[in-house]
Structures are given as structure tokens and as C-alpha cells.
Amino acid sequence: MRRNRWWAVASTLAVAAATLTPLTATTTATAAGPGAPPIPPAPTPSTLGLVLEEYAQLPKSDPTPAPTDARLMRHNRINYIGEVPDGSGRLYVPDLNGPLYLLRDGEETRYLDVKAQFPDFFSGRGMGSGFGFVTFHPEFAKNGKFYTVHTEDRDAIATKPPTYPNQPNAFVQSVVTEWTATDPSAETFSGTSRELFRFGFTEQIHAIQQIDFNPTAKPGDDDYGLLYLAVGDGGNGVRSDVPQDLSTPAGKILRIDPLGTNGPNGQYGIPATNPWAGQDGAIGEIWAIGMRDPHRFSWDAGGKHEMYLGHIGQRAIEAVYEVDRGDDFGWPDVESRLDYQNETQCRLDPMTPEQAAKGYDFPVASYAHDTPANWSCNADSGHAISGGLVHRGDLPGLYGKYVFGDLVEGKVFYTDAAQMRDDLDREATVREMQLFTTDGKRVRMPDLVGDGRIDLRFGTDAHRNLYLLAKANGTIWKVVGTRNAPVPQEVEPSMRGDVVAQYDFEHPFAADDSNEEDRGASRTLLKLVNGGDQMRVDDGAYPGSRNALQLRSADAATGALPWKAGFWDADANGAESLSRFNGADGITVMGWFKMTGNNPTPGYNAVGLAGVLSGNSDGHGVRALLELIQVNGELKLVALGRRIDTGSSQTFAASQPWQDLLPNGEWVHLAATFDYTTGEMALYRNGLPLDGFYTASNDPWKIDGTGTSATNPRGLKVGGSFPQNASERNPCNCRMDTLMFLDREVTADEVAAQYARFLRQKD
Known part of the structure; x- marks a missing residue:
């Protein structure tokens, strides 16, 4: 049996990311067999980066029928780029909505409209529905043959028999078609055309994602001219053992001979070298089994020409597998190397000894993700692997690296192919690459596409150039170089372990970009109330920052709603994700602020900036807050805090006029610190302490040397009160950038160092 075990990770960042997830709560070191617990770490940031140059943007297209799922409402749905194997240099790009494009030097020609050829064509539901993939026969230049897969709707199911009949309650059918061009060189x-294969799926998800030939196979090789089909489980794996059932294609990789005739319908052949060919009760097309959503596969042009598969997980593990003849990846019995049970899918347990003894084939690389603390574990988590390819071209530092990514949020990763072997004792380390434009600016994919959901894919050409594609804006980028650069470290080292929540507004939550991802330990989404993604604006408080958050008051004349942000937990026990503020000895609230309008709004006598709510808060009461409020009849910048939930607050007010501290149109860095054990508070502007005074001369906090109430905060508020949108009392017409909430009182030196660190960031 193959040896598969996990390993210790030295990176503090990666370990922190792994240990924060509740998935590890029930994991023990021995329950899954040899080695440490099988929860992989988050990808490790790398100094290596890709330089991207826009290569093409393809035309807008729409699904059929019109979708109701916003995830399908993209500029188009391009999902691969490859090169026609005829020496012409033409690149091909399929669009799930129907068109097949050929490209020369970035200029497209519509080669074929697959949708127009099939009256029952369906692409209006399901992330992979429509014209899923195209591949060209290795002898296309001579025989003109190429192959497509597309989905058809219920009308087709009622009238067109499948290749295999065991497709109960089918919702869509995947259809593999062979096309023969009269003139292979035509534009x-x-x-x-003729139909090769048809099979139905219970849901509109996880149908046939990719079909392809092994480009490393040569004439005379057993694999030459054989077509691989990555067939998903149709969503059935969560309720049945279909991916383990050898009598059905679902949840398998198939291998067929498109020019043969011994298949069940006589339209293709079954290679005798397939692992289950001729076995009673098994369909001979099967090459490997036990898959949920085998999304993308490729062969290494170097090495031993290994076949690698990017497999989208159900719960929290995105995995890369080396695919060999007869492999079983264990789904739905296991997910990656964890026990999967549908009734408890919001958690994953270690494999049982019985599962560990079954000899499943485990990933050669994987990374973990978990749903945010305030997001349903059964909802789209904003993560899914996009399988890539091993680079064997001439990009410096990238040779021999398997490049892949997270298709939803658009992060790009790599592993070393030499480490991606299923006979090793450890998986390959996954590293996240940086991205740069040709003018040297560091960017993220959301910056390039203007959307939090990227829908990222990868491709290559005959010269082994690397390409990235995004459905969000229908654009293709060519990787024109690599660059090594230090990994940005935005937080001062002495403070990194104390950041409970951090929002830089560069990280929209891919599953719903009206939320901002937390870069701190709490994994708490920040809701952008009323304005959603429109509240992210093209502005930055410091070098390297590209986006800021726009806040505003309501406008009765136009009916505009107030824009604010925050998180509210209606549970009387408060937000568990913010439990590090429970009984804390101190808190720090800091961030960048820029006034962009009239403050305070007429009719209000305060301007809310940012704060941590108390444990019994109605959405207004706070534990620690930066704000502008009336002090002795004059608006002042203040730090306002409360030690005991039911107790009184104390306020430390800056002596200078607030207009001098926050001039309109100018970015300013502010910090407020709270020491609940001594009652000391402080304010800072651009790294320097501000003179100020306490508004209460007595002891409203009832200082006794201990921290705050032993309760979880009800949430966070930004730009105004009541993050649950119940009311409004102190709107801010302003912008904010990189808000940080720490569970201790930082020192004056640390505030100064953090401010200086922001200014040293590279653009």
C-alpha cells in the first residue's frame, strides 16, 4: 500500500491558518494512519511572481436560458485556451455559452457556434453547463477531427437515449460529439458531426468537465489517440456511492478510443488495456474512480509524463492527484484523506482504521480552506481548485513547477512537480504566487477583472507559454515573465499575532462580494451594508493599496440608503469568532480614514468611524470605538470604551479641532488604544500620539485590574451604528482603508512603526 502521511509545516503563517479552522477540532495524530493530522495548511506566500500581459478579450455572451444564478452572469464563460495541433499557431478557446473561437495574435474568429447546432443546448444553470470543452485529435491536420462536450436539457433526456441507462431522474445530459472538418485549415x-457518448446527471452540477488527448503520447504508444473524459458525480456523491459504482460512468475518469467501435453504442471503442475492461459488472471505459468533481487534468510534458488532476472538494479540501491506471480517490467515503459523512458535512473527521486500510489514492498536493465564521458551511465557500499544468517552458524560476489556482477567488499557486509523487511520504508544498503587470505593479486578479469572483482557468500553447483566463471579464492574459519580490508584510511583526480582524478592501469574498474577507485570525466577513461591492472604490491610503471603502449617509432627497459596514451576531452569546475580545485586557482599533463630504450629516451630532461592539450591544453600544462625538458642546475625535457590558463608558478626547486632524480629502492614519486593567486610553494620528483629556474624572470603568466582561462581542461596526441595518445615528461621509482590530493595547512605538510600515509598501 502506498505511504501517505502529512507533515509538519515550518511556516508560522501556514500553521496559523491551519490551526484556526474548526476542521481540526476532532482530528487526532493517529486516527488517520501514520503521520500527523491530515488537514493541509493554507498555501504559503512565495517571493515568486508572474508578470501578466493582456492578450485578448473575447466577446460578451449569455447563457441559455437566461440564468437566475448571478455566478453565471459573466462577461462570457471562456474556460480554456490551447493550441490546434496542426502547426498553424492558432489557439482555441471554448465558451460555455456556445462559441468556439480561434485566435491569431489575440484576434478572434468564431470557428463554430456549438449552441446553434443543438436545439436542446443548455447552459442556464450549473457552473459547468453548456459547451464545456473542446479537444483536437492529434492527427487533426490530416483527419480534421475534433471533439466537444456540451449539456442538453430535459427535452433531450425525454427523447434521446443515453449510452448507459442508469441515469435516474436526470436533469441534464452531457453529450460528447465528434466533428470532422472538410478543410482542417479553414478559419x-x-x-x-456524430454523437459518441451521452449520459445524464441528476443535478446541473459536476457533469463532464473536460475531455482531452494525452499530448505526450506518440504514434505506437498505447495511449496515442485515446480520449479521456472527466465525468463528475452529478451531485449524487453526497447521497449515494455512485462514484464507487463500477456500473456507471459518474464520478470517474473514462478512457475511450473515439475511432473504435466496440463500445456499447458502437460509436467508440473500449481499449483492452483499461483496468476494468472485460470485468463483469463494470463498464470497460473506466480509467480511475472515486471522484466528486474532476475539474481539470493535464500531462507533464517532462518528467515521466504524469497525469495530474485538479479535484474540487465538497467541504474544505482542494486537491491535486496523480492519476494512474485503476486509481480510487475514495469519494464519497473520504474527502482527500478525511472521513466524509453527509449528515455531518459541516465537519470532517479523521479516517477510520477501516477507511485507512482500503488503499485509497491520496493527493500529491492539497490546500485547505474553511468557510468564514459567519457564513453557512453548506453555502458556496468561495473556493474551488482550477487544475493547471507543469511548466516546461523558459519562464525563469518556473520550470518544473505545477501552476494552478483557486478558480473562484483567482489566487495562483504552484508546487514542485518533483515533489508531486504518490509514492512519497509527504505531499508537495503549495505556494501562492504574486502577480504583476508589465509596468511592475503588484496586483491581484480582482484588480484585473473588477470583480470578487474571478472564474480563473489556465492554458498553454505549443511553445509552452502559460495563459490565465477569467470569465468575469472574458479576458486572457499571457505570462510574459516572472519576478521575484519580497512578500508584502503589512502588519508590524510584534503585532501580527494580535490582529483579530483586519480588512483592507482588497479581498472581496468571492462567493458574495458584498462581503469583505478578514485578513486576521477571526475569519469574520465584514458586510458592506446597502452598497455592496459598489462601496469598494479605486483609491488607496498608502503605496500598494488599490481599493478603499466608501461610506455615506442617507439622502432623503434621492432615497439613497446609508452605506456602512460591519458584522452583527444576533445570538445573545455574541460572536464566537470574536472571542479573543472576551475578557481582553486591552484592545486597539486603527485604520486609515479620509473625509469625503459634509460631516456630521445635518440632523446628527456624531460621526462613527470603527469599533468593537460590547457583549450586550444592540448594535450601538461599544467595547472600543474610534468616533467623532460632542464633548462639552464641541465635536471631538475620541476613543470611547467600556470595560463592563452593563457599565458606563469612558472617553478620551483629542484636544485639537477634529477638522485639523481629519481634513477633507486627505488620508489620515488613526489609532485608539484601550487598557482595561488600568483605565488608560490613547489616540494617535499618523503614528504620533495626540494630546487629549478624559471626559469623566471619576472611575466609570470600575477598574479592578482585570479586563473587559467575559462575553463575546456582538460584532463590529464601521462608518455608523447598527451593522444589522436596524437604524442609523452617526453616519460617516468618508473613506476607510486597512482597518485593524487587535486584542491588546499596542505601544506608542508600535503605532509609529506600523504607520511607517504602511508608507514603505511598494506600489
Whole structure:
């Protein structure tokens, strides 16, 4: 049996990311067999980066029928780029909505409209529905043959029999078609077609994602001219053992001979070298089993020409597998190397000894993600692996690295192919690459596409150039170089372990970009109330920052709603994700602020900036807050805090006029610190302490040397009160950038160092 075990990770960042997830709560070191617990770490940041140059933007297209799922409402749905194997240099790009494009030097020609050829064509539901993939026969230049897969709707199911009949309650059918071009060199298709394979799926998800030939196979090789089909489980794996059932194609990789005739319908052949060919009760097309959503596969042009598969997980593990003849990846019995049970899918347990003894094939690389603390574990988590390819071209530092990514949030990763072997004792380390434009600016994919959901894919050409694609704006980028640069470290080292929540507004939550991802330990989404993604604006408080958050008051004349942000937990026990503020000895609230309008709004006598709510808060009461409020009849910048939930607050007010501290149109860094054990509070502006005074001369906090109430805060508020949007009392017409909430009182030296660190960031 293959040896598969986990390993200790030295990176503090990676370990922190792994240990924060509740998935590890029930994991023990021995329950899954040899080695440490099988929860992989988050990808480790790398100094290596890709330099991207826009290569093409393809035309807008729409699904059929019109979708109701916003995730399908993209500029188009391009999902691969490859090169026609005829020496012409033409690149091909399929669009799930129907078109097949050929590209020369970034200029497209519509070669074929697959949608127009099939009256029952369906692409209006399901992330992979429509014209899923195209691949060209290795002898296309001579025989003109290429192959597509697309989905058809219920009308087709009622009238067109599947290749295999065991497709109960099918919702869509995947159809593999062979096309023969009259003139293979033509820029538009003319010729004939025939159907090879048809199979139905209970849901509109996890159908046939990719079909492809092994480009490393040569004439005379057993694999030459054989077509691989990555067939998903149709969503059935969570309720049945279909991916383990050898009598059905679902949840498998198939291998067929498209020019053969011994298949069940006579339209293709079954290679005799397939692992289950001729076995009673098994369909001979099967090459490997036990898959949920085998999304993308490729062969290494170097090495031993290994086949690698990017497999989208159900719960929290995105994995890369080396695919060999007869492999079983264990789904739905296990997910990656964890026990999967549908009734408890919001957690994953270690494999049982019985599962560990079954000899499943485990990933050669994987990374963990978990749903945010305030997001349903059964909802789209904003993560899914996009399988890539091993680079064997001439990009410096990238040779021999398997490049892949997270298709939803658009992060790009790599592993070393030499480490991606299923006979090793450890998986390959996954590293996240940086991205740069040709003018040297560091960017993220959301910066390039203007959307939090990227829908990232990868491709290559005959010269082994690397390409990235995004459905969000229908754009293709060519990787024109690599660059090594220090990994940005935005937080001062002495403070990194104390950041409970951090929001820089560069990280929209891919599953719903009206939320901002937390870069701190709490994994708490910040809701952008009323304005959603429109509240992210093209502005930055310091070098390297590209986005800021726009806040505003309501406008009765236009009916505009107030824009604010925050998180509210209606549970009387407060937000568990913010439990590090429970009984804390101190808190620090800091961030960048820029006034962008009239403050305070007429009719209000305060301007809310940012704060941590108390444990019994109605959405207004706070534990620690930066704000502008009336002090002795004059608006002042203040730090306002409360030690005991039911007790009184204390206020430390800056002596200078607030207009001098926060001039309109100018970015300013502010910090407020609270020491609940001594009652000391402080305010800072641009790294320097501000003179100020306490508004209460007595002891409203009832200082006794201990911290705050032993309760979890009810949430966070930004730009105004009541993050649950119940009311409004102190709107801020302003912008904010990189808000940080720490569970201790930082020192004056640390505030100064943090401010200086922001200014040293590279653009």
C-alpha cells in the first residue's frame, strides 16, 4: 500500500491558518494512519511572481436560458485556451455559452457556434453547463477531427437515449460529439458531426468537465489517440456511492478510443488495456474512480509524463492527484484523506482504521480552506481548485513547477512537480504566487477583472507559454515573465499575532462580494451594508493599496440608503469568532480614514468611524470605538470604551479641532488604544500620539485590574451604528482603508512603526 502521511509545516503563517479552522477540532495524530493530522495548511506566500500581459478579450455572451444564478452572469464563460495541433499557431478557446473561437495574435474568429447546432443546448444553470470543452485529435491536420462536450436539457433526456441507462431522474445530459472538418485549415468550420457518448446527471452540477488527448503520447504508444473524459458525480456523491459504482460512468475518469467501435453504442471503442475492461459488472471505459468533481487534468510534458488532476472538494479540501491506471480517490467515503459523512458535512473527521486500510489514492498536493465564521458551511465557500499544468517552458524560476489556482477567488499557486509523487511520504508544498503587470505593479486578479469572483482557468500553447483566463471579464492574459519580490508584510511583526480582524478592501469574498474577507485570525466577513461591492472604490491610503471603502449617509432627497459596514451576531452569546475580545485586557482599533463630504450629516451630532461592539450591544453600544462625538458642546475625535457590558463608558478626547486632524480629502492614519486593567486610553494620528483629556474624572470603568466582561462581542461596526441595518445615528461621509482590530493595547512605538510600515509598501 502506498505511504501517505502529512507533515509538519515550518511556516508560522501556514500553521496559523491551519490551526484556526474548526476542521481540526476532532482530528487526532493517529486516527488517520501514520503521520500527523491530515488537514493541509493554507498555501504559503512565495517571493515568486508572474508578470501578466493582456492578450485578448473575447466577446460578451449569455447563457441559455437566461440564468437566475448571478455566478453565471459573466462577461462570457471562456474556460480554456490551447493550441490546434496542426502547426498553424492558432489557439482555441471554448465558451460555455456556445462559441468556439480561434485566435491569431489575440484576434478572434468564431470557428463554430456549438449552441446553434443543438436545439436542446443548455447552459442556464450549473457552473459547468453548456459547451464545456473542446479537444483536437492529434492527427487533426490530416483527419480534421475534433471533439466537444456540451449539456442538453430535459427535452433531450425525454427523447434521446443515453449510452448507459442508469441515469435516474436526470436533469441534464452531457453529450460528447465528434466533428470532422472538410478543410482542417479553414478559419470557420464546415463539415460533419456524430454523437459518441451521452449520459445524464441528476443535478446541473459536476457533469463532464473536460475531455482531452494525452499530448505526450506518440504514434505506437498505447495511449496515442485515446480520449479521456472527466465525468463528475452529478451531485449524487453526497447521497449515494455512485462514484464507487463500477456500473456507471459518474464520478470517474473514462478512457475511450473515439475511432473504435466496440463500445456499447458502437460509436467508440473500449481499449483492452483499461483496468476494468472485460470485468463483469463494470463498464470497460473506466480509467480511475472515486471522484466528486474532476475539474481539470493535464500531462507533464517532462518528467515521466504524469497525469495530474485538479479535484474540487465538497467541504474544505482542494486537491491535486496523480492519476494512474485503476486509481480510487475514495469519494464519497473520504474527502482527500478525511472521513466524509453527509449528515455531518459541516465537519470532517479523521479516517477510520477501516477507511485507512482500503488503499485509497491520496493527493500529491492539497490546500485547505474553511468557510468564514459567519457564513453557512453548506453555502458556496468561495473556493474551488482550477487544475493547471507543469511548466516546461523558459519562464525563469518556473520550470518544473505545477501552476494552478483557486478558480473562484483567482489566487495562483504552484508546487514542485518533483515533489508531486504518490509514492512519497509527504505531499508537495503549495505556494501562492504574486502577480504583476508589465509596468511592475503588484496586483491581484480582482484588480484585473473588477470583480470578487474571478472564474480563473489556465492554458498553454505549443511553445509552452502559460495563459490565465477569467470569465468575469472574458479576458486572457499571457505570462510574459516572472519576478521575484519580497512578500508584502503589512502588519508590524510584534503585532501580527494580535490582529483579530483586519480588512483592507482588497479581498472581496468571492462567493458574495458584498462581503469583505478578514485578513486576521477571526475569519469574520465584514458586510458592506446597502452598497455592496459598489462601496469598494479605486483609491488607496498608502503605496500598494488599490481599493478603499466608501461610506455615506442617507439622502432623503434621492432615497439613497446609508452605506456602512460591519458584522452583527444576533445570538445573545455574541460572536464566537470574536472571542479573543472576551475578557481582553486591552484592545486597539486603527485604520486609515479620509473625509469625503459634509460631516456630521445635518440632523446628527456624531460621526462613527470603527469599533468593537460590547457583549450586550444592540448594535450601538461599544467595547472600543474610534468616533467623532460632542464633548462639552464641541465635536471631538475620541476613543470611547467600556470595560463592563452593563457599565458606563469612558472617553478620551483629542484636544485639537477634529477638522485639523481629519481634513477633507486627505488620508489620515488613526489609532485608539484601550487598557482595561488600568483605565488608560490613547489616540494617535499618523503614528504620533495626540494630546487629549478624559471626559469623566471619576472611575466609570470600575477598574479592578482585570479586563473587559467575559462575553463575546456582538460584532463590529464601521462608518455608523447598527451593522444589522436596524437604524442609523452617526453616519460617516468618508473613506476607510486597512482597518485593524487587535486584542491588546499596542505601544506608542508600535503605532509609529506600523504607520511607517504602511508608507514603505511598494506600489
